Amino acid sequence: xxxxxxxxxxxxxxxxxxxxxxxxxxxxxxxxxxxxxxxxxxxxxxxxxxxxxxxxxxxxxxxxxxxxxxxxxxxxxxxxxxxxxxxxxxxxxxxxxxxxxxxxxxxxxxxxxxxxxxxxxxxxxxxxxxxxxxxxxxxxxxxxxxxxxxxxxxxxxxxxxxxxxxxxxxxxxxxxxxxxxxxxxxxxxxxxxxxxxxxxxxxxxxxxxxxxxxxxxxxxxxxxxxxxxxxxxxxxxxxx
Amino acid sequence: xxxxxxxxxxxxxxxxxxxxxxxxxxxxxxxxxxxxxxxxxxxxxxxxxxxxxxxxxxxxxxxxxxxxxxxxxxxxxxxxxxxxxxxxxxxxxxxxxxxxxxxxxxxxxxxxxxxxxxxxxxxxxxxxxxxxxxxxxxxxxxxxxxxxxxxxxxxxxxxxxxxxxxxxxxxxxxxxxxxxxxxxxxxxxxxxxxxxxxxxxxxxxxxxxxxxxxxxxxxxxxxxxxxxxxxxxxxxxxxxxxxxxxxxxxxxxxxxxxxxxxxxxxxxxxxxxxxxxxxxxxxxxxxxxxxxxxxxxxxxxxxxxxxxxxxxxxxxxxxxxxxxxxxxxxxxxxxxxxxxxxxx
Numbered sequence: 001x002x003x004x005x006x007x008x009x010x011x012x013x014x015x016x017x018x019x020x021x022x023x024x025x026x027x028x029x030x031x032x033x034x035x036x037x038x039x040x041x042x043x044x045x046x047x048x049x050x051x052x053x054x055x056x057x058x059x060x061x062x063x064x065x066x067x068x069x070x071x072x073x074x075x076x077x078x079x080x081x082x083x084x085x086x087x088x089x090x091x092x093x094x095x096x097x098x099x100x101x102x103x104x105x106x107x108x109x110x111x112x113x114x115x116x117x118x119x120x121x122x123x124x125x126x127x128x129x130x131x132x133x134x135x136x137x138x139x140x141x142x143x144x145x146x147x148x149x150x151x152x153x154x155x156x157x158x159x160x161x162x163x164x165x166x167x168x169x170x171x172x173x174x175x176x177x178x179x180x181x182x183x184x185x186x187x188x189x190x191x192x193x194x195x196x197x198x199x200x201x202x203x204x205x206x207x208x209x210x211x212x213x214x215x216x217x218x219x220x221x222x223x224x225x226x227x228x229x230x231x232x233x234x235x236x237x238x239x240x
Numbered sequence: 241x242x243x244x245x246x247x248x249x250x251x252x253x254x255x256x257x258x259x260x261x262x263x264x265x266x267x268x269x270x271x272x273x274x275x276x277x278x279x280x281x282x283x284x285x286x287x288x289x290x291x292x293x294x295x296x297x298x299x300x301x302x303x304x305x306x307x308x309x310x311x312x313x314x315x316x317x318x319x320x321x322x323x324x325x326x327x328x329x330x331x332x333x334x335x336x337x338x339x340x341x342x343x344x345x346x347x348x349x350x351x352x353x354x355x356x357x358x359x360x361x362x363x364x365x366x367x368x369x370x371x372x373x374x375x376x377x378x379x380x381x382x383x384x385x386x387x388x389x390x391x392x393x394x395x396x397x398x399x400x401x402x403x404x405x406x407x408x409x410x411x412x413x414x415x416x417x418x419x420x421x422x423x424x425x426x427x428x429x430x431x432x433x434x435x436x437x438x439x440x441x442x443x444x445x446x447x448x449x450x451x452x453x454x455x456x457x458x459x460x461x462x463x464x465x466x467x468x469x470x471x472x473x474x475x476x477x478x479x480x481x482x483x484x485x486x487x488x489x490x491x492x493x494x495x496x497x498x499x500x501x502x503x504x505x506x507x508x509x510x511x512x513x514x515x516x517x518x519x520x521x522x523x524x525x526x527x528x529x530x531x532x533x534x535x536x537x538x539x540x541x542x543x544x545x546x547x548x549x550x551x552x553x554x555x556x557x558x559x560x561x562x563x564x565x566x567x568x569x570x571x572x573x574x575x576x577x578x579x580x581x582x583x584x
Contacts, residue, residue, distance in 0.1 A: 051455065077457035089452040091445055102445050103456050105438050133568070153457060 002065065004029045004157055004188050005050070010059035012045050019045040021212040022059070027157070027190050032183040034199050034220075035192045037209035038233050043192045044086065046209065047161050050190070051083050052076050064156070082155030086162045086192075088142035090149070092135030096126055099134050099145055103152035116152070123178070124148045140171035147178065158182070160191045164198045176201035196233075200224070208232075257565045262515045265522075266425065273417050283417050284485075289525045290420040291481045294427050296505035296517035298474035303503075304511035305435055306467045307447045308359070309371040312378030313475050313502045315354075316347035318494020319381065320476030321483035322391055328401030336405045336419075340480055347476020348469050355465035364450075364461065375496055382495030396490025403484040416485055423481060424518075427474050431514055434470075443467065447512070497542075504545055507552050510559030513570055519560055524548075 003026035012020040020042040027033045037043050049056045052073040061069045068076055077083070090099050100117045108116055121127045124144045129137060134145055143163055150158055163179070164172040172195060179202050183189060193199050199206065199220060206223045208216040210232045216223060223229055269290065276282045295317055302310040320343040327342065328334045358365060358373040365373075386394050403410040403419075410416050434440055442463055445453040454460050483489040492498065501524070509520025524545070531537045537544070556562060558570060 073454045074457050074459050077455060083455045085452070085455070089449055089455075091448045091452070093448055094441075094444060098441065102441050102453075105441065106457060149452075149456065 003027060003062075004031075004064060005190065006060075006062040007046070007050065008060045008062065010046065010049055010056045010061065012042075012049055012054070013057045018057075018212050020049065020056070020209075023209070023212075023214055025207055025214070027188060029156075029188055030183075030186055031205060032179070032187075032189045032191065032202060033205045033207065034203040035190065035207050035209060036194060036196070036199055036223075037215070038194070040211075041209040041215075042212035043194075043209055044161065045212075047159065047192045051081070051159060077153060077155075080156035082150040082153040082158050084143075084146045084150045084158070084160045084163060086165055088139065088146055090134040090137075090142050090145050093133060095131050096134050096137065096145055097121070097130040099149055100152055103149040107153070120148045120152060123151070125174075140167045140175070143167060143171075143175065144178065147175075151182070156188060158187055158189045160189060160193075162192055162194065164193065164195050169197075172198050173201070196224075256569060258513065258515065258561075258569050261519075261561065261564065265515055265518055266428075269421055269424075273414055277414075280413055283414065284412055285525065285529055287412070287417045287420045287485060288482075289522050290417075290424045291478055291485060292505065292525065293518040293521045294424055294478035294481070295475055296502050296509070296521045297427060297431055297514060298471040298478065299502040300506045300511055300514060300517045301431060301434075301467055301471040301474070304506060304513065304516070305440075305443045305447070306464055307367070307450070308464055308468055309367050310374045310468065310471065310499075311371045311503070312374030312376070312496070312499050313471070314494050314496070314498035315374070315378040315381050316351055316472040316475035317479035317482070317498065318385075318489065318491075319350055319479070320344070320346045321479035321489035321493055322385065322397065324480045325397040325400045325483050325489050326391070329397065332401065334401040334404050334484075336403055336410070339403065340477060343476045343480030344473045345476075347479070348473035350476075351472020352465070352469040354472075355468040359461045359465045359468065375499065378494060378499045379496050382491045385494065386491040392490075394491060396488060396493075397483075398488045400483050400487050400489065410484065412485065420481060420485070423477060427477065428514060428518075431474075435514065439463075501545070504549050506559075507549060507557075508559055510561030510565070510570070513559075513561050513565070516559050516561040523560065 005027040007023055007025040010020055010023045011018060023046060035043050035046065048054060050061060052068070052071060055070055060067055063076065063079055063081060066079065068079065091102065094102070097117050100120050101113060104113050104116055121130055124147070126141060126145060126148070129141065134142060137145060147160070147163065160179070164175050167175060176198050179189065179191070191202070203220040206218060206220050207214060208223060208229055215232065216226055216229055269286070272286050273283055295313065299310060299313045302308040302313070323346045324334070324339045324343050327339060333339065354374065354377055358370050385391050391397060410419055435443065442453065442458060445458070446460055446463065450460050479493070482493070505520040505524055506517045507520070508523060509518065510516025528541065531541065552559060558567070562570065
């Protein structure tokens with residue numbers, strides 16, 4: 001089976017310093033893949049290369065068989081990619097329902113938008129908050145709303161950048177259940193995360209980044225069992 | 241028009257101030273020529289206010305609704321004004337069915353060209369880049385016509401041929417007042433339709449979080465370019481009406497000074513509301529008219545305007561309208577009617 005997303009030799013340097021260096025990564029259709037690593041590992045930079053915030057200094061990004069290395073974000077979304085940013089990035093002054101409306105109106109027939117909003121509100125558990133300004137939601141609810149906005153695009157690949165950032169353990173668990181449910185329904189996902197409890201809850205495949213390079217790959221059990229990974233997370237010198 | 245809507249989370253009903261203010265302003269404009277029929281000077285003043293209100297609304301569509309800091313809005317105003325003046329002088333043509341569309345097309349095309357350069361480049365432009373780009377365009381145009389004899393150089397073009405509809409001529413007074421009122425009403429209603437449509441919802445998204453909107457698949461810069469071009473068209477209409485009404489167009493009518501005045505009109509009244517810029521224009525022009533006979537103040541008028549702008553930005557960023565209209569109502573209702581519509 002050909003990969004849905006393929007990152008080939010991607011590098012990104014800022015003023016000569018490589019934040020990402022020669023990274024290869026592929027995500028298969030239906031897979032839920034986690035990208036983890038300690039602070040400064042290059043996770044967010046790699047994520048931004050994938051979503052098109054900026055182009056890579058070297059390498060290629062292929063999505064659904066097309067080279068999207070230089071494509072702008074809206075073009076990537078048009079090909080079936082959908083993105084949830086790290087910080088909740090909702091339209092705070094607009095009601096929750098309109099946040100979903102804005103995500104839906106470009107590709108859903110007008111008469112069907114209301115029903116689709118209701119369906120998403122139900123999935124997100126935000127039905128009772130539909131008419132509240134998004135800025136009044138809790139941090140966790142804003143994270144879910146943004147996931148809902150990403151889902152509204154009916155993507156073939158959902159990209160989540162630290163979906164549990166700033167969430168309580170209970171909210172993190174609920175987010176994990178939501179993500180697992182989406183994956184079970186066939187959604188392919190690439191998730192940048194550093195909360196290992198969350199990764200254990202959801203992950204099928206894991207890539208560990210360290211100092212901008214791929215440090216390890218495998219299932220969550222293999223990664224957890226890898227002492228080198230524990231060392232880079234805890235900051236202990238390898239072999240010490 | 242006036243209606244109360246349910247506040248979310250409770251059974252209280254809130255009076256909607258914004259439609260009431262809109263109705264009040266337009267009712268006053270309808271009544272004014274009848275109440276002031278003996279005062280041609282005031283009829284002329286209000287006509288001028290309405291023409292400049294169109295200009296202020298054009299800026300509001302850019303800044304208040306789309307986050308585009310167009311610091312050179314007078315460029316479209318002035319170039320369209322010159323265009324119809326030249327057509328009148330060189331071709332002897334001033335039929336309303338031809339010259340007003342010409343003025344709007346001139347503003348639209350010029351704004352579209354500038355938008356292509358400032359907004360549609362490879363990189364997402366910053367607010368400062370667009371502000372300086374438009375300001376530079378306005379300044380360059382003013383300098384260009386100031387030294388160009390064909391367009392009257394520093395003296396501008398005067399004795400502009402009267403606007404005509406068949407054999408009827410729009411002279412200063414009730415006739416031109418009616419034309420200016422209908423033009424303002426038409427532009428206002430079109431803008432109101434836009435900002436309350438699904439496009440308006442996109443514009444609300446642009447103002448609040450441009451990057452998020454791009455990640456929802458919207459071509460944000462293209463939307464901005466469309467609104468910028470539309471605003472150029474409205475400014476062009478305003479410039480043409482101004483030229484016919486004043487019988488004159490000069491370099492200052494396309495320069496930074498008038499561009500900045502549009503910013504003040506808009507911010508004083510309340511950006512992002514449509515009726516705010518009309519109120520701001522009326523307030524500034526009324527003050528200017530009232531104080532014009534006092535020499536000591538007239539010379540310092542630009543300084544006073546500058547201070548007004550400073551005070552607004554620092555202490556009342558929502559403008560005069562913000563004193564009577566709540567933030568939630570000011571943000572307004574967007575999107576499809578009924579479901580998915582903001583309830584305020």
